[in-house]
Amino acid sequence: xxxxxxxxxxxxxxxxxxxxxxxxxxxxxxxxxxxxxxxxxxxxxxxxxxxxxxxxxxxxxxxxxxxxxxxxxxxxxxxxxxxxxxxxxxxxxxxxxxxxxxxxxxxxxxxxxxxxxxxxxxxxxxxxxxxxxxxxxxxxxxxxxxxxxxxxxxxxxxxxxxxxxxxxxxxxxxxxxxxxxxxxxxxxxxxxxxxxxxxxxxxxxxxxxxxxxxxxxxxxxxxxxxxxxxxxxxxxxxxxxxxxxxxxxxxxxxxxxxxxxxxxxxxxxxxxxxxxxxxxxxxxxxxxxxxxxxxxxxxxxxxxxxxxxxxxxxxxxxxxxxxxxxxxxxxxxxxxxxxxxxxxxxxxxxxxxxxxxxxxxxxxxxxxxxxxxxxxxxxxxxxxxxxxxxxxxxxxxxxxxxxxxx
Numbered sequence: 001x002x003x004x005x006x007x008x009x010x011x012x013x014x015x016x017x018x019x020x021x022x023x024x025x026x027x028x029x030x031x032x033x034x035x036x037x038x039x040x041x042x043x044x045x046x047x048x049x050x051x052x053x054x055x056x057x058x059x060x061x062x063x064x065x066x067x068x069x070x071x072x073x074x075x076x077x078x079x080x081x082x083x084x085x086x087x088x089x090x091x092x093x094x095x096x097x098x099x100x101x102x103x104x105x106x107x108x109x110x111x112x113x114x115x116x117x118x119x120x121x122x123x124x125x126x127x128x129x130x131x132x133x134x135x136x137x138x139x140x141x142x143x144x145x146x147x148x149x150x151x152x153x154x155x156x157x158x159x160x161x162x163x164x165x166x167x168x169x170x171x172x173x174x175x176x177x178x179x180x181x182x183x184x185x186x187x188x189x190x191x192x193x194x195x196x197x198x199x200x201x202x203x204x205x206x207x208x209x210x211x212x213x214x215x216x217x218x219x220x221x222x223x224x225x226x227x228x229x230x231x232x233x234x235x236x237x238x239x240x241x242x243x244x245x246x247x248x249x250x251x252x253x254x255x256x257x258x259x260x261x262x263x264x265x266x267x268x269x270x271x272x273x274x275x276x277x278x279x280x281x282x283x284x285x286x287x288x289x290x291x292x293x294x295x296x297x298x299x300x301x302x303x304x305x306x307x308x309x310x311x312x313x314x315x316x317x318x319x320x321x322x323x324x325x326x327x328x329x330x331x332x333x334x335x336x337x338x339x340x341x342x343x344x345x346x347x348x349x350x351x352x353x354x355x356x357x358x359x360x361x362x363x364x365x366x367x368x369x370x371x372x373x374x375x376x377x378x379x380x381x382x383x384x385x386x387x388x389x390x391x392x393x394x395x396x397x398x399x400x401x402x403x404x405x406x
Contacts, residue, residue, distance in 0.1 A: 005075035007035050007082070014090075014132075015039075018047060018149070023085060032085040033070070038078060051079050054148045061122060065115040067135070067146040086142055088135030091202060095131060100202050102235070106270040108136060109199055110263055111143040116195060117259030119145070120188040120291060126151050127186075129194035130173040131201060171214055172207040173197040176222045176250050181346050187294070189252040192259060196247025203240070204232045208248060214382050219346050222250065237279035240269055246284065253296055261288030299336055306340050313341050317348060351379055 002009040002022075009022040013034075022035045038051050055072040071082040091108075094100075100108070112134055119126060126133075126148060133147040175193035176182050200208050208226035211217045226248060230241040243265050249255045256262040264287040272279045299306065305326075312324050326334050338354070345352045353376045355368030364370070380391050 004035060004037060004078070004080055005073050007033070007073070007080070009035060034067075034083040034085045036081040036083060038080065042077070043079065048079060050149055051081065054151070055081055057124060057151055058148050061119070063115060063118045063122070065111055065142070065144050066119070067144050083146070086137055086140070086144065088137045088142065088144060090132050091134045091136060091198070092131035094136065095201065095205065099205055103270070103273055105202055106266055106273065108143050109202070110266045110270060112145065112195065113259045113263035113266060115145050116191055117263065120191070120259060124151055125186070125188050126191050127178070128170055129191050129198060130170055131198055134198065171217050172209065174221060177252065179218045179221060181218055181222060181342050181352070187252065189255050189257070192247050192255050192262070195259070196244050199244050199247065200226065200229060203229050203236055203244070206232065213384055215346070215349055219349070222343055222346055237269070239279060239281050239284065243284055253294070256285060256288050257290035257294070258288055261285060299333070299340060302333065302337050305337055309337065309341055310344065313344060351376055
C-alpha cells in the first residue's frame with residue numbers, strides 16, 4: 001500500500017498532466033480524504049507556486065459547495081494538497097454512464113450557479129470550469145466545485161492566459177477571450193461561458209464544438225455559433241436553450257453578468273417543472289445585475305484605420321507581403337487597433353505574433369523580437385502532434401547547425 005508522509009493512498013481515482021489524485025486517509029484515522037499529489041518528481045518553481053496558490057485561495061473561503069482544503073504537505077521534495085472526500089464523482093464520469101434528467105440537471109445547475117456566483121463575489125475567477133471539476137454525490141444531494149489550480153484573483157494582469165500547460169482537457173470549455181486570441185482581457189465572465197459549455201454537455205451529451213484540432217476549436221469558440229440544445233434534443237425546453245446560448249455568447253457583455261441572476265432563471269425553470277410538469281417561455285435575465293462596473297472593451301473612433309488594416313491583411317492572404325506602420329503617442333490604443341486582426345487571422349488558420357519594446361527592459365537586446373517568437377512557439381505547441389512534427393522538421397531544416405530543436 002502506497003504512502004505519502006503520514007497519509008495512506010488507498011485508491012487512485014484521477015490523473016491529470018500535473019497531478020495524481022488518490023482516495024485515502026491519515027494514519028491511525030478513519031476519516032476519508034482526497035490526496036492530490038503533484039506528479040512531477042522535481043517540480044519547477046511555477047508548478048509549486050500553482051499548488052500553493054490553490055491551497056491559499058481556497059483554505060479561507062467560507063462557501064459551502066466548494067471542496068474544503070485541510071492542509072498542504074511537503075515530503076521528500078514532493079507536495080500534496082489534502083482535501084475533504086464527500087464521496088462525490090465528477091459530472092464527466094457520470095456522463096459516461098448515464099444522462100441527466102431535466103429535473104436533476106436543474107437541481108445541480110442551480111447549486112453550481114450559486115456557488116460560482118459566491119466565488120466571484122470573493123473576487124476569484126476559477127478559470128477551469130468543466131465537467132471534471134464539478135463533483136456530485138447523488139445520495140446526499142451534494143454538489144461541489146473543485147480544482148482551483150489555475151484560479152486567479154480578479155485582475156487584468158492575467159489578460160493572456162492561453163497556455164498549453166494548463167488547457168489539457170479544458171479547451172472545449174474555454175471562453176473566446178481566455179484562448180488569448182481575442183482583443184480583450186479576461187474577467188469573471190469567462191467562467192460563465194465555461195459553465196454554459198458544461199451545461200450544454202450535461203443536457204445534450206455533446207460539447208458545443210467537437211474538433212480534435214486545437215486551432216479549429218479555438219476558431220469555433222471565437223467565430224462559430226453552436227447548435228441550439230433544443231435542436232439536438234427536442235425534449236429540452238426552448239427557454240432553457242436560450243439561457244445556455246446566452247451563457248455561450250462570444251461577447252462577455254451579452255452573457256449573464258452575475259451567476260446569481262443565472263441561478264434565478266434556473267430556479268424559475270425548476271419551479272415551473274415542479275408545479276406544472278413543463279417549462280414555458282419567460283423573459284430571461286430579468287434579475288441579472290452585474291456584480292461590478294464593467295467597461296466595454298470596444299474600439300472607438302478607429303473604424304477607418306481598422307478597415308485599412310483589414311485591407312492590408314486581405315492582400316497578404318493572396319500571397320503579397322506588406323508592411324504597415326502604426327504611429328502615435330503611448331496609450332492612445334495602437335495595440336488595441338492592431339489586435340483587431342486577431343479574429344480574422346484565426347479564421348484563416350494563420351498566426352498572429354507581436355512584441356513590444358518595454359522601456360523597463362532596455363537591458364534585454366531584441367526583447368520585442370524575442371517576445372514575438374515566444375508567442376509563436378506557444379501557439380505552435382498547442383496544436384496537434386502532426387503539426388508540431390511538421391514545424392519541428394521545418395525549423396531543423398532552416399536552422400541547420402545553428403540550433404537544436406528537440
